[in-house]
Amino acid sequence: MNRAINFSAGPGVLPLEVLKKAQEEMIDYRGAGMSVMEMSHRSKEYEAIIGGAEQNLRKLMNIPQNYKVLFLQGGASLQFAMVPLNLFSAAKKADYISTGAWAKKAISEAKRYGTVKVIASSEDKNFNYIPKISQAMLSRDADYVHITTNNTIYGTCFSELPDTGKIPLVADMSSNILSQEYDVSKFGLIYAGAQKNMGPSGVTVVIVRDDLIGHALDITPTMLDYKIHAGEGSMYNTPPCYAIYIAGLVFEWLLEKGGIKAMEKENRLKAAILYDFLDQSKLFKGTVELQSRSLMNIPFVTGNEELDNKFISEASKKGLKTLKGHRSVGGMRASIYNAMPKEGVETLVTFMREFEKVNG
Ligand SMILES: Cc1ncc(COP(=O)(O)O)c(C=O)c1O
Structure with a gap:
């Protein structure tokens, strides 16, 4: 499988x-x-x-x-x-x-x-x-x-x-x-x-x-x-x-899993992993104002469309799928619903870090 x-x-x-x-x-x-x-x-x-x-x-x-x-x-x-x-x-x-x-x-x-x-x-x-x-x-x-x-x-x-x-x-x-x-x-x-x-x-x-x-x-x-x-x-x-x-x-x-309270706690942890990375990255940045950030859908961009496409394509080869952002925002979007395990977000961030090292 x-x-x-x-x-x-x-x-x-x-x-x-x-x-x-x-x-x-x-x-x-x-x-x-x-x-x-x-x-x-x-x-x-x-x-x-x-x-x-x-x-x-x-x-x-x-x-x-x-x-x-x-x-x-x-x-x-x-x-x-x-x-x-x-x-x-x-x-x-x-x-x-x-x-x-x-x-x-x-x-x-x-x-x-x-x-x-x-x-x-x-x-x-x-x-x-x-x-x-x-x-x-x-x-x-x-x-x-x-x-x-x-x-x-x-x-x-x-x-x-x-x-x-x-x-x-x-x-x-x-x-x-x-x-x-x-x-x-x-x-x-x-x-x-x-x-x-x-x-x-x-x-x-x-x-x-x-x-x-x-x-x-x-x-x-x-x-x-x-x-x-x-x-x-x-x-x-x-x-x-x-x-x-x-x-x-x-x-x-x-x-x-412990109901919504437990799920919310996990979702906050998951989102923080990605937001914390975005906040210190020199290549990737989030597109949403701090107070309004979603726990479920996290759009981010490099500011360079060609690089965005390269990222999406290389991520896909690593099994990180469907990261293309909606056309009205561009760039990438990671949707991390309840069923996305924390390890999935960690794998994404590890890949983003590697990508930044090579392309940043
Ligand atoms: C916030 C929101 N409302 C409405 C819709 C439309 O939903 P549906 O395709 O079930 O009609 C979507 C679909 O993505 C959505 O994200």
Whole structure:
């Protein structure tokens, strides 16, 4: 077996233990005589899988009882529309914070259904920081305030959540869910595509406070109404069965690792290894302002495109894969999700040190 050290931004690396377990259970799931892909979603076996996944996610994130957990399809991108369709319940107004390409997509989608005010943006510096938010910036009659907790492309993360008072805070947490502790009760709604920290693509987790369900705009298609999915336990139609099963294995793995507190500690250690190296390097430099640095996605550049390409190509030959940065930032990006072991980051830094010696 030859596993790469995979720095992909998403779909990203999954824990080897999870993949092995899935392999073991692939053809005959725990004596059912069939794979999870082949069994009815109404079967007892599958009910235990989806129920167990929900319970373990609740345990991991300490999700209060007055929140529903939904396993949906359509990726985080569909939530860009579902959030306004379901939450534009009073003034049909929302405040958005523009911290990158995904936030901008969320903004343009919400504009189709109501009034959107961009109350802060970091576009002036190519999104390399998180703007400061104060209560005075918020619209009093907003139905919700939307943030992207972690910006996958630019490598920024809110170090402090905006205090939105009684206005529900909605978060796209696609690239840092389960990587650090969050108090779910501070949010009205959290959504995240699974393919970075939870499992394969195909399932999107939505965690939504009860009182925000049931007020969808009349034009909302049945399949896009949280009330329908909440009422049917995410089984209004056939759910993404296999993706939920793998996410469930990832949740079990996280619990075995000591939960989110332990994972956050490890993630801080891992990120510090790379940031500490970048801060003293004469060749490589990070692109993000200190206070806004992400623990999950770390972009860096040499300032010379040719050298960047040489680095990416030589790194790949050493088994350090998918380090090319997003085209809007250039250079490199190391995505170091929960399943990336500390040794993977250490190997990267060792290689960067060697590369600097030869090319610096
Ligand atoms: C922060 C963020 N939001 C949204 C998306 C879009 O997710 P999906 O491909 O699941 O629609 C991504 C994908 O990388 C992302 O990183």
